[in-house]
Amino acid sequence: MKKTFFSALFTGLMMISLMAAGPGPGYKPGDKAIDFNLKNIDGQMMSLKSMESAKGFIVVFTCNHCPFSVKYEDRIIALDKKYKSMGYPVVAINPNDKTKEPDDSFDKMVVRAKEKGFSFPYLYDESQAIASAFGASRTPHVYVLRKAGSDLVVEYIGAIDDNANDAVSAKNKYVEQAVDELLAGKKVSMGFTKAIGCTIKWKDA
Amino acid sequence: MYRISQIAVLLFFFLSCYPQGSVAQVKVIRLPELQSMMKSPGDKPLMINFWATWCKPCVQELPYFQRLADSLPDRFELVFVSLDFAADLEKKVIPFAQRRQMKQKVFLLDEPDYNSWIDLVAKEWSGAIPGTLMLSADRSTKVFFEKEYHSSAQIWLDFLHSSNQQTIKP
Numbered sequence: 206m207k208k209t210f211f212s213a214l215f216t217g218l219m220m221i222s223l224m225a226a227g228p229g230p231g232y233k234p235g236d237k238a239i240d241f242n243l244k245n246i247d248g249q250m251m252s253l254k255s256m257e258s259a260k261g262f263i264v265v266f267t268c269n270h271c272p273f274s275v276k277y278e279d280r281i282i283a284l285d286k287k288y289k290s291m292g293y294p295v296v297a298i299n300p301n302d303k304t305k306e307p308d309d310s311f312d313k314m315v316v317r318a319k320e321k322g323f324s325f326p327y328l329y330d331e332s333q334a335i336a337s338a339f340g341a342s343r344t345p346h347v348y349v350l351r352k353a354g355s356d357l358v359v360e361y362i363g364a365i366d367d368n369a370n371d372a373v374s375a376k377n378k379y380v381e382q383a384v385d386e387l388l389a390g391k392k393v394s395m396g397f398t399k400a401i402g403c404t405i406k407w408k409d410a
Numbered sequence: 411m412y413r414i415s416q417i418a419v420l421l422f423f424f425l426s427c428y429p430q431g432s433v434a435q436v437k438v439i440r441l442p443e444l445q446s447m448m449k450s451p452g453d454k455p456l457m458i459n460f461w462a463t464w465c466k467p468c469v470q471e472l473p474y475f476q477r478l479a480d481s482l483p484d485r486f487e488l489v490f491v492s493l494d495f496a497a498d499l500e501k502k503v504i505p506f507a508q509r510r511q512m513k514q515k516v517f518l519l520d521e522p523d524y525n526s527w528i529d530l531v532a533k534e535w536s537g538a539i540p541g542t543l544m545l546s547a548d549r550s551t552k553v554f555f556e557k558e559y560h561s562s563a564q565i566w567l568d569f570l571h572s573s574n575q576q577t578i579k580p
Binding site: 272273306342343363364367368369370371374376379398399400401402403404405 | 462464465466467493495497522523524525526528529535536537538539540556558
């Protein structure tokens with residue numbers, strides 16, 4: 206009797222923790238990432254599986270409103286221009302709750318992408334399930350994924366480079382370095398970095 | 411005409427003098443100064459709030475910190491560390507600190523290579539702000555809270571929680 210009570214309690218707590226929005230423990234380099242099916246700014250649903258010719262992906266959790274995301278917009282566009290043809294396209298995902306941050310609504314994403322001429326998909330993680338599964342905590346937050354058969358292996362997690370304010374002064378371009386190493390068939394030497402950024406605006410649990 | 415310009419000069423003089431009595435100073439610091447702040451024992455526990463003028467939830471929670479510090483001045487020391495870009499000091503950070511009457515110490519940490527120091531503040535910090543570090547008076551224990559506060563009471567509860575950790579530790 207006692208046992209069933211506790212197991213019921215445990216299951217209940219598990220359910221609550223699964224339902225609650227918020228950052229999950231997330232991935233570490235070497236983990237396998239899940240694919241997703243999210244709405245792109247063109248209104249079509251998109252998954253990574255559908256991009257068959259890619260060798261991997263530069264997944265960027267970003268948004269419209271965050272000044273750090275805005276600082277990095279041109280650099281994200283440049284990453285896509287440089288690496289799409291080499292097999293590592295950018296896939297941007299906005300995970301923010303639009304009631305917490307109205308500037309991050311789907312409609313505003315469409316407007317921002319047009320203004321900046323985004324050359325890559327800009328997806329809306331409305332349920333926040335993908336940001337939570339990845340363990341994204343801030344914007345911008347990058348995950349470089351490598352395709353290995355049907356798996357997506359997480360190769361790099363972190364910042365784009367080491368200078369948010371000034372691209373020219375950046376000494377370490379972490380994402381470029383990771384993708385270059387992957388393209389050369391090498392192991393990624395720096396798989397994880399931290400950076401200041403805006404918190405992801407989670408829905409109230 | 412001469413008189414008008416004289417009045418204008420006087421007016422300008424008064425306006426520029428006016429806020430200085432209550433003005434918040436913002437000192438630019440580098441990592442070693444932050445580290446020494448985190449290590450040097452004091453007579454009270456220390457709360458370091460990491461924020462920026464561009465960070466909406468940070469700006470929203472600032473008054474909860476100010477009010478708590480005002481109402482319990484003997485229980486802890488409060489320090490604000492801005493992560494704004496140093497280039498925005500005069501234009502944004504100082505005017506903001508003045509407008510918000512930030513009486514507590516306000517610093518701007520000028521260390522753009524974030525990955526090199528975030529772990530030194532707290533291993534459990536991902537880098538998202540707002541974030542608050544709570545240190546014991548002797549600075550031997552520290553707890554980092556990567557979250558935004560919606561009341562002074564929430565901050566106080568976390569402060570008590572961080573002090574508790576101190577007593578548990580042998």
